[in-house]
Amino acid sequence: MAKQHKNLVSFGIWSGIALLVAVPVVLATTSPYLGYRSMAYIIGGFAGILALALFLLQPLLALGALPGVNKAHSRLCHRWVGASIVVAVLLHVGGLYLTSPADTVDALLLVSPTAFSIYGVIAMWGVVFTAVLVVCRRRLRLRYSTWQLVHNGLALVVVISTVIHAVMIQGAMEEISKWVLCLAVLATTTGALVLHWVVKPLSRRRRLDRKALSD
Numbered sequence: 001m002a003k004q005h006k007n008l009v010s011f012g013i014w015s016g017i018a019l020l021v022a023v024p025v026v027l028a029t030t031s032p033y034l035g036y037r038s039m040a041y042i043i044g045g046f047a048g049i050l051a052l053a054l055f056l057l058q059p060l061l062a063l064g065a066l067p068g069v070n071k072a073h074s075r076l077c078h079r080w081v082g083a084s085i086v087v088a089v090l091l092h093v094g095g096l097y098l099t100s101p102a103d104t105v106d107a108l109l110l111v112s113p114t115a116f117s118i119y120g121v122i123a124m125w126g127v128v129f130t131a132v133l134v135v136c137r138r139r140l141r142l143r144y145s146t147w148q149l150v151h152n153g154l155a156l157v158v159v160i161s162t163v164i165h166a167v168m169i170q171g172a173m174e175e176i177s178k179w180v181l182c183l184a185v186l187a188t189t190t191g192a193l194v195l196h197w198v199v200k201p202l203s204r205r206r207r208l209d210r211k212a213l214s215d
Contacts, residue, residue, distance in 0.1 A: 010067035017060075020184050021053040024177040031172035037099075044095015045172055051088035052166055054081050055159055055185045059192030082134065089127050116168035119161045126158035152193055159189045 028049055034042055057066075061078035064071040097104040107117035130151065133140075137147055163182045166173070 006067075013067055017056065020056060020181055024173055024181050025049055025053070027174035027177050028172040031174070033172050040095045040098035042095075044092045044099065047088045047091035047095060048166075049173060051085050051092060052162060052181065052185065054085050054088065055162060056181070056188055057081050058085075058155070059188045063192050063195065065192075079134075082130070086127055086131050089124055093124060116165050119165040119168070123158050123161035123165055126154050126161060130154045130158065152196070156189065156193060159185060 025046070028046065037045075058078060058081055060066050061069075061074050061081060064074040066074060069077065093104065096107075103112065106112040107114075107121055110118060110121060112118070133147070133151060133154070140147075142150070163186055166178060166182055
């Protein structure tokens with residue numbers, strides 16, 4: 001009975017994640033905006049949607065919270081998903097550049113008249129800095145706690161900027177599914193950070209206090 005309940009919970013979690021990721025992508029393919037867009041723009045746009053969807057998985061993988069995935073595999077998947085986000089962001093920016101070089105350069109120089117571009121560029125540089133930090137971690141010789149603090153801080157900046165960027169754009173994504181995905185990304189990211197930096201330390205401190213009282 002307990003095993004059936006566990007399997008049912010696992011199925012529910014994976015089904016929910018699949019729906020949160022698949023529904024916005026499928027609905028985006030039916031958008032009338034795609035009818036007059038170039039292939040470069042379409043590929044770049046869907047790369048951006050993919051990056052947003054992958055942000056849903058990252059905090060869950062970092063915590064080892066996905067059912068059926070042990071901690072070792074979870075950490076490995078976290079790295080691969082991170083690499084996939086970098087590739088998706090590069091495709092997103094590259095597709096937009098091939099479609100409109102001048103507008104993309106203005107956005108990168110933070111002189112674009114569209115506010116959503118600024119948040120997109122902030123998110124992009126956050127992803128770039130995160131990738132550099134991961135690659136150069138050993139050379140920088142940062143303490144693990146310091147590296148983790150910087151890494152998580154960058155992740156929060158990237159996610160918030162990405163969500164603002166996404167909700168401000170009137171593009172291929174259907175509005176309701178886009179908002180649901182964005183709120184889910186914010187919730188999982190914030191929840192993971194609160195759990196890691198607040199709940200776990202408090203729980204650890206309480207265990208130490210109880211142990212000290214019992215000695």
